[in-house]
Amino acid sequence: MFSRSAHSALVFVTFIISVVAVPSATDAAKRSTCTVDSVSSASSLSDCSDVVIASFTVDDGDTVTMSFAESATVTMTGEVTFASTTASGPLITFEGTDISFNGGGNTFNGNGADYWDGEGTDGGKAKPHPFMKIKASGTFENFIVLNTPAQAISVGNDDPLTISDVTVNNKAGDTDDLGHNTDGFDVSASDVTIMNCVVENQDDCIAINSGSNIVFQENTCSGGHGMSIGSISSGKTVSGVVFSGNTVSDSLYGTRIKVDSDATSGSVTNVTWSGNMISSISDYGVLITQSYPDNDGTPGTDTTISDVNFIDSTTTVSVDSNATRVTVDCGQCTGTWDWSKLDATGGDAGTIDADDATVSGFLCSY
Numbered sequence: 313m314f315s316r317s318a319h320s321a322l323v324f325v326t327f328i329i330s331v332v333a334v335p336s337a338t339d340a341a342k343r344s345t346c347t348v349d350s351v352s353s354a355s356s357l358s359d360c361s362d363v364v365i366a367s368f369t370v371d372d373g374d375t376v377t378m379s380f381a382e383s384a385t386v387t388m389t390g391e392v393t394f395a396s397t398t399a400s401g402p403l404i405t406f407e408g409t410d411i412s413f414n415g416g417g418n419t420f421n422g423n424g425a426d427y428w429d430g431e432g433t434d435g436g437k438a439k440p441h442p443f444m445k446i447k448a449s450g451t452f453e454n455f456i457v458l459n460t461p462a463q464a465i466s467v468g469n470d471d472p473l474t475i476s477d478v479t480v481n482n483k484a485g486d487t488d489d490l491g492h493n494t495d496g497f498d499v500s501a502s503d504v505t506i507m508n509c510v511v512e513n514q515d516d517c518i519a520i521n522s523g524s525n526i527v528f529q530e531n532t533c534s535g536g537h538g539m540s541i542g543s544i545s546s547g548k549t550v551s552g553v554v555f556s557g558n559t560v561s562d563s564l565y566g567t568r569i570k571v572d573s574d575a576t577s578g579s580v581t582n583v584t585w586s587g588n589m590i591s592s593i594s595d596y597g598v599l600i601t602q603s604y605p606d607n608d609g610t611p612g613t614d615t616t617i618s619d620v621n622f623i624d625s626t627t628t629v630s631v632d633s634n635a636t637r638v639t640v641d642c643g644q645c646t647g648t649w650d651w652s653k654l655d656a657t658g659g660d661a662g663t664i665d666a667d668d669a670t671v672s673g674f675l676c677s678y
């Protein structure tokens with residue numbers, strides 16, 4: 313606390329400064345609370361310490377970028393709905409440092425059914441993607457991303473970011489197999505934690521394309537392609553990934569590392585799985601491959617996969633009767649991989665072709 317006289321002195325000094333100095337924008341007090349209830353009101357938030365996002369609609373052709381003040385607090389009170397649009401993605405972008413974003417369970421509605429035609433981003437109707445881009449750091453929690461045209465949330469923070477209690481609900485895309493390429497989280501960033509999230513979709517639950525120190529824990533994935541690193545293209549590196557305590561069910565794959573067969577450089581290293589529950593898998597339970605887009609083909613030899621471990625608590629993998637439990641298809645892999653906490657059952661065993669890597673402790677005979 314200031315003493316009364318110190319306070320008076322401070323007021324006096326402040327008065328002198330304000331008389332002498334030409335006030336600049338940075339001297340202005342932050343507006344206490346700013347409300348976003350339209351596309352235009354989303355565009356100037358740099359002097360708002362608190363932001364409230366109320367219900368509004370984003371019209372055809374518009375996109376939204378919210379650049380928050382450092383350490384801003386952001387809450388939602390209603391749904392943000394996106395009209396069917398000719399704009400390209402991202403349709404909504406969040407920027408800022410050390411942001412506390414709490415959606416209060418509210419929804420960003422992408423109206424995916426207006427786009428879905430079974431072709432995803434490979435053809436058919438143009439589908440804006442990603443739907444949402446989080447370029448911010450801090451904490452983003454407690455909101456729903458509903459029915460995205462294609463890929464849902466792209467993560468590209470510069471400083472540490474935690475995403476928790478977020479639901480990506482693209483379940484409606486299961487109807488007639490119309491939803492396609494509806495990735496939950498696409499991560500090309502470092503120092504990211506994604507936890508307690510739910511993804512119901514038709515493609516990767518998470519796809520980590522580059523970055524380091526990435527934790528994916530206690531999430532629930534269903535309907536899609538499981539937890540992925542990759543696909544890794546030339547020049548991309550991924551290191552320090554932990555998948556722990558996740559549940560993956562009713563999916564094509566349980567978990568994969570997929571490296572493009574034609575990648576001319578790149579690496580994946582230090583990946584740990586612990587305590588995941590993977591079940592009802594229709595293609596591969598665990599697939600480590602350098603022959604992508606093939607599952608198990610002719611692997612490239614110009615990238616490296618190393619230090620890939622199933623440790624700490626058991627990861628259980630249960631695949632359908634006509635699926636493959638575990639396959640490793642390496643062109644260049646190294647190190648001793650501890651797979652002592654992988655318990656895989658069902659289907660066909662698969663093949664382990666680990667090149668120079670040694671897979672140890674895995675209780676299956678090949």
Ligand SMILES: *[C@@H]1O[C@H](CO)[C@@H](O)[C@H](O)[C@H]1NC(C)=O
Nearest residue numbers: 524525526551552553554582
């Ligand atoms: C492996 O990754 C984890 C998680 O990011 C990290 O804590 C650990 O230090 C890394 N280990 C090595 C040897 O780099």
Ligand SMILES: *[C@@H]1O[C@H](CO)[C@@H](O)[C@H](O)[C@H]1NC(C)=O
Nearest residue numbers: 593594595631632633634635
């Ligand atoms: C595997 O079996 C499931 C039903 O259990 C079926 O839907 C699927 O088409 C089969 N896949 C193959 C490759 O036979």
